[in-house]
Amino acid sequence: GGPTSVTVVGLGPMGRATAVSLLRSGHPVTVWNRTAGRADDLLAGGATLAPTAAAAVAASELTILSLTDYQAMYDILGPVVESSRTSGVLAGKVLVNLSSDTPDASRDAAAWAARQGASFVTGGVMVPAPAVGGPGAYVFYSGPRVVFETHEPTLSLIGEPRYLGEDPGLAQLFYQAHLDVFLTALSSLLHATALVTAAGVPAADFLPGALNTLADIPAMIGDGRELARRLEAGEHPGDLSTARMMGATANHIVWTSAKAGIDTRLPKAVKAHYDEAVTAGRGTENWTVLYEMLKVRG
Ligand code: NDP
CATH class of the missing domain: 3.40.50.720 (NAD(P)-binding Rossmann-like Domain)
Structure with a gap:
């Protein structure tokens, strides 16, 4: 038919x-x-x-x-x-x-x-x-x-x-996980725009470059397969981009936001992940060590 x-x-x-x-x-x-x-x-x-x-x-x-x-x-x-x-x-x-x-x-x-x-x-x-x-x-x-x-x-x-x-939950799990990436990135774009506009910088001077930063992430981490392998293996070799260095930057974002009088909740949440890694004695490892802080701890 x-x-x-x-x-x-x-x-x-x-x-x-x-x-x-x-x-x-x-x-x-x-x-x-x-x-x-x-x-x-x-x-x-x-x-x-x-x-x-x-x-x-x-x-x-x-x-x-x-x-x-x-x-x-x-x-x-x-x-x-x-x-x-x-x-x-x-x-x-x-x-x-x-x-x-x-x-x-x-x-x-x-x-x-x-x-x-x-x-x-x-x-x-x-x-x-x-x-x-x-x-x-x-x-x-x-x-x-x-x-x-x-x-x-x-x-x-x-x-x-x-x-x-077959697990009926998988489609919604993937849907939520993709939107986790999407929504967090969208909030970060708006937060960062509030940061520069609070300093009197027009949003248009900032946003096109900020989108480049988003677009540069794949060049930094590849197609995800190598990152996936390292996360699952618990390998976080610390040479470049250590948790301590990235955490210091996260702290600067919190202070700059506070000084500007804008919302600090999002950068504080990010900073908290890095602080936890440093407190756990893992500050010299790669930033990906945050995964160990975020995942279910067994
Ligand atoms: P809406 O919320 O606009 O549509 C809601 C539909 O659900 C309407 O037909 C509404 O009926 C009906 N409805 C809601 N509550 C009841 C109820 N208690 N009893 C009977 N009917 C009810 O959603 P969208 O069409 O935008 O999206 C549908 C789904 O798809 C959502 O789960 C959304 O998260 C998802 N989705 C949406 C996207 C988007 O961009 N919009 C993108 C991807 C997924 P009525 O017309 O009578 O109010």
Whole structure:
């Protein structure tokens, strides 16, 4: 047959972009949203509005959920399950949840879905709504491999799928870890901009160079494989960029920030990591020794 039918539940910016991408490729798309009005332009684009959430999941084997968090899924599907105890509306269905939440929430949801006879795949979309379905879009997935592979061609329309493994928590773990890098870098850019503007320097004189500093990080640490090997081996050879030297710099950033009257919480957190390494007697090792301070200590 032709393209398989897909249900999209949740029509925020991400769910809408997902539905548009599926419609563009000729998939029959059924949609449902708590606020029905958000479906209007999708209906003009060929989507079908399900009258109830139960009818939405009944319409397709594959349901993609794009909601604020996992609680929203229970708010929507909980009553559906309750009212269909005998008919088992979720039995044999595949739920792909692209909502953000914790890895544990994903694991609990997979177990919940299994009790309803449904398969559950966790996803984490790594681009904002305007980039969904376009070049450069990618999505982390975890859950049952056979189920993922069956629907991989359809899911590819959202972004390049990157399957991580059977553990349903993995996709959200990777999503959170990538956003850890992303959000911390964004805050550092704003903090540093506040530092120079407090001294009367226009932000435009600073930010282009600051972006170069971000872009220089790969040249410093490579593609990550060698750093990964060293972190896992606990090797932090101290010749250049020792924890003591970098920690002194972190301290200067705290004092300069305090003197400027701007927020000191972010540089203080960074300084604390270096202080801990120095106090542990590891100041002459490479800055990567901070990893030993940050990871679970066994
Ligand atoms: P929104 O928060 O804008 O969309 C929320 C959707 O969830 C709406 O359809 C809303 O319904 C529904 N919803 C929320 N709470 C409930 C509830 N209790 N019961 C029923 N429906 C509910 O999110 P986005 O579309 O921006 O994102 C969706 C997911 O994708 C989020 O988890 C987000 O973290 C993730 N994500 C977002 C990115 C982005 O750039 N926006 C990028 C990558 C991932 P209603 O319309 O009725 O309010």
